[in-house]
Structures are given as C-alpha cells and as structure tokens.
Amino acid sequence: xxxxxxxxxxxxxxxxxxxxxxxxxxxxxxxxxxxxxxxxxxxxxxxxxxxxxxxxxxxxxxxxxxxxxxxxxxxxxxxxxxxxxxxxxxxxxxxxxxxxxxxxxxxxxxxxxxxxxxxxxxxxxxxxxxxxxxxxxxxxxxxxxxxxxxxxxxxxxxxxxxxxxxxxxxxxxxxxxxxxxxxxxxxxxxxxxxxx
Amino acid sequence: xxxxxxxxxxxxxxxxxxxxxxxxxxxxxxxxxxxxxxxxxxxxxxxxxxxxxxxxxxxxxxxxxxxxxxxxxxxxxxxxxxxxxxxxxxxxxxxxxxxxxxxxxxxxxxxxxxxxxxxxxxxxxxxxxxxxxxxxxxxxxxxxxxxxxxxxxxxxxxxxxxxxxxxxxxxxxxxxxxxxxxxxxxxxxxxxxxxxxxxxxxxxxxxxxxxxxxxxxxxxxxxxxxxxxxxxxxxxxxxxxxxxxxxxxxxxxxxxxxxxxxxxxxxxxxxxxxxxxxxxxxxxxxxxxxxxxxxxxxxxxxxxxxxxxxxxxxxxxxxxxxxxxxxxxxxxxxxxxxxxxxxxxxxxxxxxxxxxxxxxxxxxxxxxxxxxxxxxxxxxxxxxxxxxxxxxxxxxxxxxxxxxxxxxxxxxxxxxxxxxxxxxxxxxxxxxxxxxxxxxxxxxxxxxxxxxxxxxxxxxxxxxxxxxxxxxxxxxxxxxxxxxxxxxxxxxxxxxxxxxxxxxxxxxxxxxxxxxxxxxxxxxxxxxxxxxxxxxxxxxxxxxxxxxxxxxxxxxxxxxxxxxxxxxxxxxxxxxxxxxxxxxxxxxxxxxxxxxxxxxxxxxxxxxxxxxxxxxxxxxxxxxxxxxxxxxxxxxxxxxxxxxxxxxxxxxxxxxxxxxxxxxxxxxxxxxxxxxxxxxxxxxxxxxxxxxxxxxxxxxxxxxxxxxxxxxxxxxxxxxxxxxxxxxxxxxxxxxxxxxxxxxxxxxxxxxxxxxxxxxxxxxxxxxxx
Numbered sequence: 009x010x011x012x013x014x015x016x017x018x019x020x021x022x023x024x025x026x027x028x029x030x031x032x033x034x035x036x037x038x039x040x041x042x043x044x045x046x047x048x049x050x051x052x053x054x055x056x057x058x059x060x061x062x063x064x065x066x067x068x069x070x071x072x073x074x075x076x077x078x079x080x081x082x083x084x085x086x087x088x089x090x091x092x093x094x095x096x097x098x099x100x101x102x103x104x105x106x107x108x109x110x111x112x113x114x115x116x117x118x119x120x121x122x123x124x125x126x127x128x129x130x131x132x133x134x135x136x137x138x139x140x141x142x143x144x145x146x147x148x149x150x151x152x153x154x155x156x157x158x159x160x161x162x163x164x165x166x167x168x169x170x171x172x173x174x175x176x177x178x179x180x181x182x183x184x185x186x187x188x189x190x191x192x193x194x195x196x197x198x199x200x201x202x203x204x
Numbered sequence: 205x206x207x208x209x210x211x212x213x214x215x216x217x218x219x220x221x222x223x224x225x226x227x228x229x230x231x232x233x234x235x236x237x238x239x240x241x242x243x244x245x246x247x248x249x250x251x252x253x254x255x256x257x258x259x260x261x262x263x264x265x266x267x268x269x270x271x272x273x274x275x276x277x278x279x280x281x282x283x284x285x286x287x288x289x290x291x292x293x294x295x296x297x298x299x300x301x302x303x304x305x306x307x308x309x310x311x312x313x314x315x316x317x318x319x320x321x322x323x324x325x326x327x328x329x330x331x332x333x334x335x336x337x338x339x340x341x342x343x344x345x346x347x348x349x350x351x352x353x354x355x356x357x358x359x360x361x362x363x364x365x366x367x368x369x370x371x372x373x374x375x376x377x378x379x380x381x382x383x384x385x386x387x388x389x390x391x392x393x394x395x396x397x398x399x400x401x402x403x404x405x406x407x408x409x410x411x412x413x414x415x416x417x418x419x420x421x422x423x424x425x426x427x428x429x430x431x432x433x434x435x436x437x438x439x440x441x442x443x444x445x446x447x448x449x450x451x452x453x454x455x456x457x458x459x460x461x462x463x464x465x466x467x468x469x470x471x472x473x474x475x476x477x478x479x480x481x482x483x484x485x486x487x488x489x490x491x492x493x494x495x496x497x498x499x500x501x502x503x504x505x506x507x508x509x510x511x512x513x514x515x516x517x518x519x520x521x522x523x524x525x526x527x528x529x530x531x532x533x534x535x536x537x538x539x540x541x542x543x544x545x546x547x548x549x550x551x552x553x554x555x556x557x558x559x560x561x562x563x564x565x566x567x568x569x570x571x572x573x574x575x576x577x578x579x580x581x582x583x584x585x586x587x588x589x590x591x592x593x594x595x596x597x598x599x600x601x602x603x604x605x606x607x608x609x610x611x612x613x614x615x616x617x618x619x620x621x622x623x624x625x626x627x628x629x630x631x632x633x634x635x636x637x638x639x640x641x642x643x644x645x646x647x648x649x650x651x652x653x654x655x656x657x658x659x660x661x662x663x664x665x666x667x668x669x670x671x672x673x674x675x676x677x678x679x680x681x682x683x684x685x686x687x688x689x690x691x692x693x694x695x696x697x698x699x700x701x702x703x704x705x706x707x708x709x710x711x712x713x714x715x716x717x718x719x720x721x722x723x724x725x726x727x728x729x730x731x732x733x734x735x736x737x738x739x740x741x742x743x744x745x746x747x748x749x750x751x752x753x754x755x756x757x758x759x760x761x762x763x764x765x766x767x768x769x770x771x772x773x774x775x776x777x778x779x780x781x782x783x784x785x786x787x788x789x790x791x792x793x794x795x796x797x798x799x800x801x802x803x804x805x806x807x808x809x810x811x812x813x814x815x816x817x818x819x820x821x822x823x824x825x826x827x828x829x830x831x832x833x834x835x836x837x838x839x840x841x842x843x844x845x846x847x848x849x850x851x852x853x854x855x856x857x858x859x860x861x862x863x864x865x866x867x868x869x870x871x872x873x874x875x876x877x878x879x880x881x882x883x884x885x886x887x888x889x890x891x892x893x894x895x896x897x898x899x900x901x902x903x904x905x906x907x908x909x910x911x912x913x914x915x916x917x918x919x920x921x922x923x924x925x926x927x928x929x930x931x932x933x934x935x936x937x938x939x940x941x942x943x944x945x946x947x948x949x950x951x952x953x954x955x956x957x958x959x960x961x962x963x964x965x966x967x968x969x970x971x972x973x974x
Contacts, residue, residue, distance in 0.1 A: 039316075054228075054231075054234075054235040055227070055228020055229065056228070057232070057394070057395070057444075058234065059394045059396075060478040061477060061478055061479070062478070062892050062893060062894050063894075064892065064893035065394060065893055067394055095226075095228030096227070096228050096229075098227075099227070104223060104226070104227060108223065109223075109226075111222070111226045112218055112219065112222035112223050112226055113218065115216075115219075115860070115862070117221075117222045117225050117226055118445075118687040118688065118689070118863060118867065119225075119393070119394065119395070119443065119444045119445040119446075119686060119687025120221065120224075120225025120226070120230055120442070120444065120687065121232065121393075121394035121444030122394045123225050123228075124226075124228045127226060145901070146901040146904065147902070149900075149901040150901050150902045151900075152901075153394065153893065153900060154394070155392045155393055155445050155447070155871065155898065156445055156687045156867045157867045157870070158865075158866025158867050158869055158870040158904065159866075159870065159899075159900070159904040160866055161866070162901065163901070163904070
C-alpha cells in the first residue's frame, strides 16, 4: 500500500482510507476527526473497546504495523495504508492465541473490558521481547488500566503466554526443520534418480 | 449440614466467560446494534445549582441527523425516580441541583450528531445558592438545598446508643479522639454506563443495560414510562465492572433511554462518555468523622463516641442504606460496652453519591482503625496485642448487641497475618535506608453480609434450573455477573447440587422476565442469595435424578444399593452412569426437569429507635497488614506488600476469590494513595483518567492472601460474602504503616505525598524547637 498518497476529502468532507484489518484489505469512509477506535467499531470490529477518550486507559489499544497504538488518540486517517491487528485478529474461536488462553488460565480476566487492549499490549511486548522480566512486563502494561484485578494475574498471564509462545515456536521450528529435511531428502532422491 | 465431599465447590474452575472476553467476543452494551436504532445524548447542567428558565434546541435542530429534544414534558409516567425517596426527578422541571445533572436529552441518527446537537442545546437559567461542604449544610443558617427527613439538608440520620458513655469516659484511664476525612472515590469501571431501549408492540419496552441491579432498572423504567412491570423486560448486558457504581444509577440511564425511545418509537442507545460518567454517576461518599475511644488501665475498650457525616450530594438516592451500614460498623469490630453514635447523610450541591464497594464502611473504618492505633500507642501496647484484647469473638456482642455466631474467625485472621508478615520482628524495627523509611501497619474489619435491617424487604432471590433433553443444564438467576465471577460460581453451585459436570452447566445473564425480582447484586450478597436460590431450585431435581440414577445402576447389575455421586458420575459397585444418561432417562420417564427456587434471608431484629438488635444475618471478616516505604524527602508512599486474611465462609472458587481479594486490595490502595476527585466552585475539576489517577501495573504491591473458612451453615455450601471486605481495611493499614515508618499520623484519605511531606517537616520542626 502506498503510504505517501495524499488523502482528499470528498464533497461531504469525508475521507476514504485503505487499510488492512486482521489481514482483510479494505476501505473505510471516515471523517477528519474520527478516531481509529470509532472507525474500527463502526466497521464492526467491536472487540476494540472505548474506555476514556483521553488516551489514559488503554482499552482501545490495537496494533498498527505490529506496534501498539491507542485507538482513541489516533485519527483514523492516520492509519491509512497501515496493517491493523485487533483482538479479533489474534487467533480464532476454535483456536485461540496462546496469550488469550494464558489470560484465562491465570485468572487475569474479570469484567474483561480492559482485556483486548491488555492482550494486544502483551502481543507487542512478546513479539519484541519473548522473555520479559517482571519489571519489563509491568512497564509494558502500565498504559492498560484494569479496575478489577490486582494486576498480579496479568503479570502471571504474560509469563504463561511467553512460555506457551516459546514452546509453540520450538514446535513450529521443529516441524519446519522436519519439513525442510524431508524436502531436502526428496531433492537428493530426485537428483539420485536423475543421475541414474 | 453434614460434612460432604464436594466435587465442584471449592475448586478453581476457569471462568465460564473468560475466553469469550479474551477473544473480544463479549457483547457489552455499546457493542449491541438494532435495526433503525437512534442515539441519545444528554444535555447537562453547566452550573452547580440553577433555576431553569428555558431550554432551546434552535441551534441543535440544524445538525444533520437531528431528531428531537426530550425534556420532562415527554415523561408519561411519574417524574420521580423511585429509589428510596422520590426527590430525584428523571429530568428536572424547574431546578437542577448539581453541575453535570441531565437536564434534557437529544435524539439523533448517529452518536456523533446526538453529541453535537446536545452541545448546542441552550439552557436559560438563573443561579441559585449552593452548598459545597456537608458540615456547612448541617448548620442552622444554611440555605435549604435538599433533604428528605425532617432535618434540613439531611437525607438520613441514625443513632446507636448502648450503656453509659459519659460515665465510661469519666472513669477511663486512657482517652483518644480524632477527626478524620476521606475523599470521593470514582468507581472507574472500564465500561462506562449505557443502555439501549427498544420499544415493543404492546407499548412495553426491552432494555439492554450494563447493570448489577436489573430489577432496579425495571422499577425506574416502569415508573418513567407509566407502564406495568410485565411490559418491561431488562436484559443485563455483559457488564464491564460495577463495584457498586452500577447499582442504582443504571436505572436512571435506562429510564432516559426509555423515555427517548417511547417518544420516537424506535430503539434508542444511550452510552456515556467517560467525562459524563465522572460528572453525574454515583461516587463513594466523602466522609467526615469525629471519633473518641476510652479504655481502662488494662487496655480494654470501655466507650466509643462517633459523629459521622457523609457528603451525599444533590439527591438522596441510596445514601440512607450506605449510612446505615457505616453506622452499624462505626465503632469497629470490638467489644465496647458503652456506645454513642450519631450519623448524618448531608445534602450538598454536588454529584449524588451512592453505592461503592464497602458501602459507607471504608470511610469510618479509616477513622476507627487509625485512632485505635493511636490509643494502643498511648497505652503503650502493640497494636496487635491491643486489638486481640478487644476484638469480637464468637458469642460476643457487636455495637448493636448482635451475638456473633461461630462463623467468626477475626482473631485467627489477625494471628495469621501477624505470623506471615513477621510483624513481631518488624514493628519496632523502623528501618531506614537513606531517606526511605520502612513501616508496617495493621487494620481489622467486619462486614455485615447482605442488605441487613435497612434493606430487609429486598433480601430475597430467585433462580430457575432447567435440565434440557440432552442433559445440558440452564441456570437462570436474578443476581448479576459484573466481573466478579458470578456465572462461574453459580454454575459450580448448580453442578454440586445436581452432580452435573461443569461443562454441561450454563448460567444465563439476568433477564428480568425469567426470574422474579431478586434484589440487587450488591452488599456481597450475590453468592449467598443467588447460590441459595439455585440450591432451592436444584434440590428437588437432585432428588428425582438421584432416584433415576439408582434405578439405572441396579438395572445395570448394581447390588449393594450404595450409590456414590461425584464429578458428574453416579457409581455403584464399580458400575457407573453419567449425568447425561440419567438426565435423558429422566426425560424418558417424563419427569419434571425444571424447577424454581426462592430464598429469603433470615429475619434481622434491628430497631431504628435505639440502634440495637441483629443488623445483618452474618458477618465476613478481614485483617490487613501493609508494609510501606516512605520517601521522607518527598512524602511519596509505596505499598510494598499486603498480607491479608479473610473469613468469608467456604471459598467456592479459590482462583476467583483470590482475584476478588487482590482486586479489592488494589482498589483500596489506589483510593488510599492516589485517587483525588476535586471540585472547585461547584464544578468537578478532573473528570477524566488523566487527572484522576488510578493505580496501574507499576504500583502493584505484592499480595499474600490467606482464607480461613469459618463455615456459615445458612450459606450455600457454607459460604458467606466476599466482594467488599478486601477493600475496606487497606487505607487504615497503609496510614498506620506510614505512622510506623516515619512517625506521622495522616488523618485524611488520600494519603498524598504533600500531606506526608508536610507532616514530616512539621514533626522535625517541633523536634528542633525542643
């Protein structure tokens, strides 16, 4: 997508932005001062929550090009050309993301309203730092307000998620290595056949 | 109840709604859409107290998508919100009493148009005299601004009188007194208030509301629309936190949506912004207390005098019940023979205060537990030794003369936290590293579970348990999930009673048309009341199913007749049948597979004239020890660790209970140290999370939680109530720890750095002067 494109307002003062949400490329018609969270929710991505409108609570956290942003502070037009991940994009109903499982296992979910934002902050953290220390976790989640828990279960959840993702990665790597090995063997067999 | 082996109760089942929420699929009020839905936005009073001369939508009309203005003239029912008294109009006719009050509503095609139009509605008004300070409101020459009793500007007044207090103080070897203040607390549930009203063809309405009290919403909506209760259906949406903040006020929000919907004949959604939520939804009452204790020379408490005032705000709402709870618990969990308590709920021209976790107790608990430490110091006793000498034990009498049952583990709780925290070593240590002073402090509390004497007519709850043909189970209750885990706990209780596997049991969110009025989900009564109602409903089903299971096992070759039911399986002589098979066989036999339950709390005998009698059915207890580090150069306090012990009866789900404990502690700590809502000239200064600071992950203390289960036989599987005790004792434990760390007594919450810093400076100055 071309990020440099200059957006032009239509006759109603609306802008058409092009962006990818959870892997689906599409367009949104938004107004000049519409926030990203408002636009996402308007287009049906209701998993992203609005909690404060002032960038303080983190409920509206989404990933823009894999980095966490506050959906209430970012104008939707600023996301033009971007790749957005919302909570709906992290795994599926039958196959939840390890972070989602970890939050439930640790008892980190109570009313649940802060959780989508909290999980996306966690995703961003673990992507850049797969084995964070407690201090790093607390710093990464500092912008996500939770009023139900004592925050300790969320720190635990991130630790559990880190372990799960590491195990998953190992498994994936193993599978990939096996596949590579198989492919290599196939190639060498073919080569051997040819040589005959 | 005889000792039984439990399969489901007492285990840490994962939340039923956990993954749904973690995947972002939970449908909160704002997430729900309906065909042809319109949006409402409130027009708010800009000044503290005004006489309304006119409301004009001339400018608002020009906003594209504008539909209509809604004022009190559109109210077809009574324009008085039925709470306890009728002083709060749904929409004011002549006088608006606080800044932020909803004066009118605007309906439009989009949320944005509604907000825009609402901001353009003009109110013509005249300012009226207002009062900001509750103590001013109680003065004889104060202007009359509210009040629902025969005393001016007073919504509620209670007394407790026992023994001869004057004599106790005359004869006392030790006396202490102090005045303590606490500020507001904002619930800060992450999901703001909101409701959707959908007009029905019969003239009724269906409401989708974020609420902990769906039946209060029924009361409010029926009154506002002037329709019968059978035409109002309230569906509780997934509720993003409550903490008491979604007790009474959701009825007001829902009534506003319903009045709009009735006028336009289309579904109307009304979702509050965070700012609006701050400005006009309920808060924890600011508290003011003057308290005195007397003791004999051995250190036994002999007397207590209390004057306790709550700043109730512009309307009465439920101040009377909040104050009642504060009154009953005002002298602390101690045996004191001579008591004189006078309490007042005072009107001011500010946001009406209401329910908040702890409900009138945290304010007075801060005062009493701070002063108890001062008394112990005066006598020269260790704060724990002094408390152990005076704490209530089973068989002893509370302030209201209620004899405590065996379900009272307060002294054991104190011993537990004493041992775990290493109190005896730490208390006289006064460790100081550079300018960081470490200290330790304790507090205790007792909490009457349920609505008690002031709400006794509401203390009942219903449930319906329905076993479907395939063996799955539906549990309908009248008590609400708001994050605390009710859906899961109720499922565990139903599973236990029926011997049904947890994954087959589903608890429904509350629909007021399914279960009769079960009262509010407040006062730590959810598990107790809802749980008991479920047991009542499930017990006849259990009897039927167990008989069927027995027949099936004998048919399959069982001979001993000794059946064991556990973990969803029925077993005899090594032969088993599953719950599903038994349920299907029950259907084959055309048995009644659906039952209702109705639980009524035992009578409480409290009398209002002298404040004596049983005030609550049973009490939960807590002991908290806080360890703090105080920076003596800046006054900044950091809570390092909290050791907390609770007696809340049987723990139904340890993981959820621990979650409640940690969350309550953090919310209490946040109130103690950071949260500071401010008014200036009658206008709220910081209605946002930028300037109203709540604790985040960085402030998280360490927690050490202990449960000591003193079983309560009337409770569901002997449980009591859990939700509120964890918050109550935190502030005084922290204040006492600050005193222990650097020798200064801070007498008001929040315990801000500037207060600590100033007190340290003053103390040092006095020392130098000497």
